[in-house]
Amino acid sequence: MSISSFLTDSEKEFQKILNHLKEEYSRLNIGRANAALVEGILVEAYGSRQPLKAVASIMVTDARTITLQPWDKNVLVSILKSIQTSELNLNPSDDGSTIRIPIPALTQERRQELVKVVHKFAEEARISVRHARQHVLTAMKKLEQDKKIGENEYFGGEKKMQEKVDAVNEVILELAKSKEKDIMTV
Numbered sequence: 001m002s003i004s005s006f007l008t009d010s011e012k013e014f015q016k017i018l019n020h021l022k023e024e025y026s027r028l029n030i031g032r033a034n035a036a037l038v039e040g041i042l043v044e045a046y047g048s049r050q051p052l053k054a055v056a057s058i059m060v061t062d063a064r065t066i067t068l069q070p071w072d073k074n075v076l077v078s079i080l081k082s083i084q085t086s087e088l089n090l091n092p093s094d095d096g097s098t099i100r101i102p103i104p105a106l107t108q109e110r111r112q113e114l115v116k117v118v119h120k121f122a123e124e125a126r127i128s129v130r131h132a133r134q135h136v137l138t139a140m141k142k143l144e145q146d147k148k149i150g151e152n153e154y155f156g157g158e159k160k161m162q163e164k165v166d167a168v169n170e171v172i173l174e175l176a177k178s179k180e181k182d183i184m185t186v
Contacts, residue, residue: 003149003157006136010161013132014168021125021172025179028114029088031106033060038068038090038101043082045075052079056099068092068099106183114183122176126169133165 026036039053052058056070056079070076079099083092092101106114137158144154 003140003143003153003160006140006157007160007164010132010136010164014129014164017125017128017132018168018171018175020128021121021175024121025118025175028117028179028183029090029103029106030114030179030183031103032063033066033101033103035060035066037088037103038066038083038086041082041086041088043075044078045072052082055079061100064103064105066101066103068101069097070099073097111183115180118176118179118183122172125172129165129168129172133161136161 023036026034027040029037035053035058039051039058041052042049043052043055045055052068055072055075056068059067059069061067068079070079073096076094076097076099080092080094083090083099083101090101090103092099094100140149140154140157140161143149144151149157
C-alpha cells in the first residue's frame with residue numbers, strides 16, 4: 001500500500017465518524033419533533049424485534065408532535081409499549097389506529113444536560129479520529145521500517161494526515177456548536 005491509499009482510507013473512516021456523530025445528534029430530543037428521534041426504537045412485531053420505521057409510517061405533524069400510522073393495527077400495542085419503555089421519556093397516546101407522541105418543551109436544566117451529551121458525543125468522535133490516525137501512522141511506520149517507503153515520504157504522509165485530522169476536528173467542533181445552539185434556543 002502507498003501513502004496516498006492510506007490517506008484515502010482514512011478519509012473514508014473520518015466520513016464514517018462524522019456520519020455517526022450526525023446520526024447521534026439527530027436522535028437527541030431537543031424539544032422539537034423529529035422522526036429520527038423514534039425511528040430506531042425496537043418494536044416486538046411478528047416474532048422479532050424490528051425498528052419502528054419498519055412497522056409504521058412516521059410523520060412530523062407539527063413542531064411538537066410526531067404521528068405514527070402502524071401498517072398493521074395488531075402491532076399498535078407493541079409500538080406503544082416500546083415507546084413508553086424507551087429512554088426518551090415520551091408519553092404516546094392512541095385512538096385505535098394512530099399514535100400521537102407529544103414532544104414536551106425542555107427545561108433549562110434539561111437543556112444543559114443535553115449540551116453535556118453533545119460535548120460527550122463530540123469527544124467520542126475526536127477519540128475515534130485519533131484512533132484512526134494512529135492506525136494509519138502505525139501502518140505507514142511499518143512501511144518505512146520495511147524500506148518500502150523513504151523517511152521523507154513517511155514524514156510527508158504524517159504531515160498530510162495531521163492536516164486531515166485537524167480539518168475533521170474542526171468539522172466536529174462546528175457540528176457540536178451548531179447542535180448546542182439548537183438546544184439552547186428556546
